[in-house]
Amino acid sequence: MSLTVSAAGSVRPRSSLVLATVLAVALGWAGCGSGRTVAVPPIRPIIVSSGERLRAAPERVDSIVVWLEAETINIQEDPTFLIRAVPTARETLPWLTLSIEGDTASFQYDRSHPDITTVFDVYAHLHLMKTMGRLDEWLPEHADKQGFELEREVVARIADAWLIGRAAFGAPAYGPLDELIYANEAGYLDPFLLVARAEEFPEERAAWDRDRAEELEAYRTWFRRVFDREPPGLREGAVGQAR
Structure with missing residues (x-):
């Protein structure tokens, strides 16, 4: 599969339809001014095979979209770092393959589920910001944490990102991340x-x-x-x- 480097510097398959793309469409980023705000689609319950339903409160979804919009823009537009998303033919989660070297973070994602890359981007971005001494820009109240305390906050963040992907932006089910959001909620x-x-x-x-x-x-x-x-x-x- 051929790869291309996006404006953000992220390496992705040309055919991927990821949550970031959906967000971009919702934002109307092309030609949009500085007051960009996502128009959140109607919120739907998430259901797993057991019938267990998960519902996200509209006000919570709105608050998640605010930071996810800002972080997605930074990932796409900040030239001071690179996030590489490399497709693989297996299920995975972001902490299994993340590597950081200097100003570059790399991870593998399941190529049959390109929508998950936005969540993986956020995970890589936050850990890269920690390495670069910039985590206070994104998680100021947790910027000094280390180890498990920091990991808990980062994973809670990506759980929220996947929650709105599933509940509002039509991301299809992905078992490993669905388990995460159910556990978090x-x-x-x-x-x-x-x-x-x-x-x-x-x-x-x-x-x-x-x-x-x-x-x-x-x-x-x-x-x-x-x-x-x-x-x-x-x-x-x-x-x-x-x-």
Whole structure:
């Protein structure tokens, strides 16, 4: 598949229809002035195979669009860094393949689901901004955090981005990210990360095993009810868990 470098410097397939493109159309970026605002389409419930529904409040969607618009514009237009999105033929999540060298961040994404690249862009962008000492521009209240505390905030951010992609902008279902947004909305983001990525955050996971074992079991029970399978980290071959 041939690749091209966008105005943002991101490497993408020419045929990709990503959420950023949908946002661009909604914004009418071409010839638009500085007061660009996304016109949010009607919000729809998200449904998984178990029948569990997820609804996003309109005011919450509006607040997410504000920062996502600004961050997408920065990713597309800031010449001081490069984000490379490289297609692959497998399911993945942004933390599995992210690499940062200097002012360049690279990740792989499932080429059969190009809509996910906006979410992956945000993840790469925030970690790159941390490396470049610019995270205060995007997460000022969390700019000094490190390790799991920072990762929690970054992943919560991409969960919000995928939430509006699914609920408002017509992004098709993508199992690994759908699991993430359901866990985040149910208040289970911490156990989601610590079960799936226990090897990356051993101290935090050990603390949960010691002090919050009942909450971990409650998360597992909830996940099995909603998705009819074990969560990442407890099922073989699950996307998203540390390798």
